[in-house]
Amino acid sequence: MTYHTTMSRLRQLDSRFERIFGTLLGLGPLRLHRFGHDHDHDEPASDVEADVLAEVRERAGDVHERLSHEHDVFAVELAGSTGGGKTMLIERLIERADEGERIGVVVGDVTGEDDAERLRAHGVAVENINTGRECHLDPMVVAEALDGFDLEELDTLYIENVGNMVCPADFPLGANRRVLVVSTTEGDDVVRKHPMLVQTADVVVVNKVDLADAVGTSVERIRSDVGAVSPETPMLEIAAKTGQGIDGVVDVLDESRTEHHSHRTAPPHHGDDTESNHTGDSGH
Secondary structure, three states, rough: OOHHHHHHOOOOOOOHHHHOOOOOOOOOOOOOOOOOOOOOOOOOOOOOHHHHHHHHHHHHHHHHHHHHHHOOOEEEEEEEOOOHHHHHHHHHHHOOOOOOEEEEEEEEOOOHHHHHHHHHHHOOOOEEEEEOOOOOOOOHHHHHHHOOOOHHHHEEEEEEEOOOOOOHHHHHOOOOOOEEEHHHOOOOHHHOOOHHHHOOOEEHHHHHHHHHHOOOOOHHHHHHHHHHHOOOOOOOOOOOOOOOOOHHHHHHHHHHHHHHHHHHOHHHHHOOHOOOOOOOOOOO
């Protein structure tokens, strides 16, 4: 998918959405990344925020419906800074996949296909999105990327967001789970500096723990900050290059996958249409 194609699709957002989104500075986290779960909000949304939530969620809800309900694809978004290790973590997850598991990956980068080529080398289907000046993926461009897959032939879809610790927080993509990858090379204040994205994550993965001492980073300080910013969010420690801790990530995602299948196959309760309404947030 080229820069021009992506930008053409982005311009289809109506001018009203562009105006209201431009007023969001200072509004607090929009905890919207994950679908199929319902949680109470601590504070009522302002009219502007509610308009933005509805606009973004409608598009992400369509992606979730298409993946999770129509094709039974378990989707995991990976967010985090450039160089934090998102691509390598996906590589390790592919290597540890069950035999016969059919995997696809959507890769978001400002330009180039470096990460996409790395992942294609593992024999999985990959769609690359170059966003140009945009610092995040959004559900519209993800929906277009899905056209490049035969979704009936996928069990799992990884969505690697553009490397950024700010912009993705406000843009749910319709995935079942969001994994936030931070690394010790970013310093031990990375969580405190980016609380909004941490609050939207289902799990925080701290990568490159084997380098923590060398770069003077306290992993315990990161853990403490995660607990302060988002107390219910679990944190895992890994070194993706060596494989340390990857099995723990696999276990967490397998548990989430089981929940996904259980929720999808459970008989509906009267008056409870939680997943199809897509009204949930992370709850963190």
